[in-house]
Structure formats: structure tokens, C-alpha cells
Amino acid sequence: MLAVVIRAHGGPEVLHIESLPTPEAAAGEVRVDVSHVGLNHLDVWVRRGVAGHDFHLPRVPGSDVAGAVDGQRVALHPSWGCGSCAACVAGLHNHCRQFRIRGESADGGAAEVLVVPQTHVLPVPHFLTNAQAAALPLALLTAWHMLHRRAEIRRGERVLVQAGASGVGVMAIQVALLAGCEVHATASSPEKRQLIESLGARAWAYESIGVREVDVVVESVGKDTWASSLRALRWGGRLVCCGATTGAEVPLNLRALFFKQISLLGSTMGTAADMLAAWEAVVAGAIRPILFAEGSLTRLGEAHDLLESRAVIGKVVCEQDLARA
Ligand SMILES: [Zn+2]
Known part of the structure; x- marks a missing residue:
């Protein structure tokens, strides 16, 4: 499969499209055919690097993902804990010392295929497009x-x-x-x-x-x-x-x-319970995504430039079009 890979920190030119082994879903996991990736300022930090922080490159970026699991439209939880430490058992996943954010401390959705635990899946309501759904979870x-x-x-x-x-x-x-x-x-x-x-x-x-x-x-x-x-x-x-x-x-x-x-x-990110409660509001139509521009993963650098320009009102979302690269 094709994916965007960051092997060294720098400007938008470090966002390379590469061929990686297509991941296989194990028990309890699902295969997501990625259709859209929403950008956050976090994407810019992961690409540029942050003094004193190790992002463990290489990294596939992309925290906010929408796509399909067996034809069903889904968005994904952007973060998770280990599930078994005292913080996780107490429901405080964002206090877990192994807390992971997709596209930051684990590989993200800027790829044709992503394999995730079944529990990371959020259903996309019929009145939202995949681009709109990808604009929601992390923020x-x-x-x-x-x-x-x-x-x-x-x-x-x-x-x-x-x-x-x-x-x-x-x-x-x-x-x-x-x-x-x-x-x-x-x-x-x-x-x-x-x-x-x-x-x-x-x-x-x-x-x-x-x-x-x-x-x-x-x-x-x-x-x-x-x-x-x-x-x-x-x-x-x-x-x-x-x-x-x-x-x-x-x-x-x-x-x-x-x-x-x-x-x-x-405050950093949130817990799985927060994501589920917030997503209920999305499914009820009480929270709406604000889409500013739709770019593409083959031109992800341009979308980063736009995000950094501070001219953005709401979200920039990229279509997964890597097969065109
Ligand atoms: Zn934990």
C-alpha cells in the first residue's frame, strides 16, 4: 500500500509517499480503507519536530481518519491508552504513560489502509460526508x-x-x-x-x-x-x-x-468515554464540522502550508488519493 512517511523532521518536503507492506487485521482488529484524513496543528509539530521531544521516526502522520470497514463508513478514536494500567482502568486513558495519539506516537491514517482495534471505530451518521467526519474527532x-x-x-x-x-x-x-x-x-x-x-x-x-x-x-x-x-x-x-x-x-x-x-x-486530548459521549452529540446532529478546504494526500505539503498560514477557518481535510501518486 502507499502511505505518506516522515523519515526526518523539516518543511513540507519531508512528506514522502512510499510503498509499505499492507497491514493485516489480527483478532479484535479491523481493516480501514482510508478515504479522508483531517489535519490538526499536531501534524505540523510531528513534521517539524519539537525541541526535546522524540517522535520516533519514521512515522506515518494523520490523527483524524475517516474511511470504511467492510463498506460501513467509520471515523476513528484519535488516541488510546494501554488499557491495563491503573490510569486506564480508572478510565483516565490520557494519563496513561503509554498514551498514544494516532499519527504522533503511533502510525496514522495518511495511508491507503490502516488496521485498528475494533474498539477505535466510531460510526459516521448518514448526514455527514467522510470529509466532514474526518474533521471532527481530535478537536x-x-x-x-x-x-x-x-x-x-x-x-x-x-x-x-x-x-x-x-x-x-x-x-x-x-x-x-x-x-x-x-x-x-x-x-x-x-x-x-x-x-x-x-x-x-x-x-x-x-x-x-x-x-x-x-x-x-x-x-x-x-x-x-x-x-x-x-x-x-x-x-x-x-x-x-x-x-x-x-x-x-x-x-x-x-x-x-x-x-x-x-x-x-x-488538558490533553481526552478519554475513550469522552470520545463516545462527544460522538453521541455528533450522531444526534448537535455538533457540526466546519470544513474550510479539502486537499489531497498526494499534495499533503500544500495542505500543511495552508494550515500554517493561519488563514484557515475551521478544518483542512485531505482526500486519500495516494493511488494517483
Ligand atoms: Zn494505561
């Missing part, structure tokens, strides 16, 4: 875990989502609205703010956030929005962070932290 799981498990949002709370038009942002807005929260979000352009308003949230430019006394701030931007995130929080508010796209080193005034009694919460 939705991340948003769901941040808001429900870490920040423990409650009906009527006020939530501010920084970078509301990002992949995680559009999911966080929808998850918070679905939970009955009042949702505000920031974005850099009128087009992005229009999308945010269309989802049912109030949109703000970064430099003129007009909401205060927020119960929960959703952070994935890091350095550039840190000060405004802390300023927006009410006394006793919670800031939940799943990323740092503009930089991970931020100033922290401990007097503000203890005086305002702020909780700072870190």
Missing part, C-alpha cells in the same frame, strides 16, 4: 475533555474561547453552547468572527474583548492571548489550556492568581 475530543472534565462547565456559565475559529475553537464553542453556557470567542478577521456568530456565540476581536467576569477561558493560543485571558476571568474563574500556538512561555503574577483565586487547568 472535538480535546474541546469536550477541556470543558466537561477539566473546567466542569455548568449551565448558565460564561465561557470565553480564545481563537474561536480554530479547529479546537469551533468545537469548544459548540460544546459549551450545547451545555447551556453563554459563549464568547475571539478571532482576528471579520470572516472568522462571522463564523463564530453563525455558531451562536458572541465574537470579539483580540484587541477589544468586550466581555468580563468570565467563568471559564479556553486557551490554545498561549503567549499572545495570555494576558487578556487572565484579565477576562472572574474571581474564582478557571482557565483551561490545551495548546500554545504562539508560544509556551508566559508571565504569571502570583498575586493575581491567589488574590483572584484563579484555577489554571492543563
